[in-house]
Amino acid sequence: MDETATPERTQFDQMLFEEPEATPAVDDDTFRLQGFEDNRLVHAATPLLGLVIRIRRLAAFDQVPTLYQQVVDDITAIDRSLIEQGYERPTVVAYRYVLCALIDEAVLGTDWGAYSIWSQHSLLSRFHNETWGGEKVFAILSRMEQSPERYRDMLEFIYLALCLGFEGRYKVMDNGRDEYERIINGLYRQIETWRAPDREQSLGSALDHVIPARNRLRRGFPIWGLGGLFLVAMGTVYTLYSMALDERMKDLLSVLDQLPT
Known part of the structure; x- marks a missing residue:
């Protein structure tokens, strides 16, 4: 860990990377996002995706302000990094929106x-x-599904977010689960068209990857996460840029209008 890390940063890193007593130990020296190693959007968010898993497991946590600020700092750093890597601004804003949600x-x-x-x-x-x-989030998905070749990285990232349990509007809708599963299946089939030919095995069954809503806090690390889509990297700390936001983002709908189709 960086020798200049603050006590607050150290505490945050411990939450990200240290195994709580109730969490089964993982044999791998580091977690890996198997199948999405070349997706830079997934790679950038890897520590925060791991955080989502841990958040769902925590029955109590008393350092919310510290956690909040460190997540804000990380998202700001990711935003800057992706722009420097050449991602279009509207894509980065849409990505950040999904990550925040x-x-x-x-x-x-x-x-x-x-x-x-x-x-x-x-x-x-x-x-x-x-x-x-x-x-x-689902409006973003719908827009980007119109140009899957252009937005492969985003579609895979959204798929991963859904597998991590993001339900959005479908959590409160009558019979929302059926539509939610239909969306995951459709997205899975899209990803399979460009991922399956590149490896010996496919992604498996789409719905096998989803953490059931009522069981997310009780099952420990989900089996699909450990063996399939994501074994989230916990060995190194994502580099922070300590940058403040330069501007407030425009309403996402106006940003979405800029996305080429």
Whole structure:
């Protein structure tokens, strides 16, 4: 770990990388995102995806303000890094929106997060001036599915977010689970068209990858996560740039209008 790391950063890293007593140990020296190693959007968010898994497992957590600020710093760093790597700004904004919505839903779905500072200042409100992303995440997905070759990385990232348990509007809809599973299956089939020919085995069954909503806090690390889509890297700390936001993002709908189709 960086010798200049602050106590707050160290505490955050411990939450990301140290195994709690109740969590089964993993044999691998580092977690890996198997099957998506070449996806830079997935790679950039790997520590935060691991955080989502751990958040869903935590029955209590008393350092929410510290966690919140470190996640904000990490997202800001990721945003800058992806722009430097050449991703189009509208794509990065859409990516950040999905990432914020995923983390917000995980935190606010816990007892300790629902009544914390996070409920008053969500990541979506911080970065996008919105309070709930349950609708727009699927609007982003729908738009990008129109140009799958152009938005492969984003489609794979959204698929991973859904497998991690993001439900959005379908969590509160009557019979929403059926539509949710239909979306995951459709996205899975798209990804298979470009992923399966490159390896001996396919992704497997799409719905086998999804963590059941009622069991996410009780099952430990999901088997599909350990053996399939993502074994999340916990060996190294994602490099921070310590950059503040230069501007407030425009409303996501106006950004989506810029996305080529």
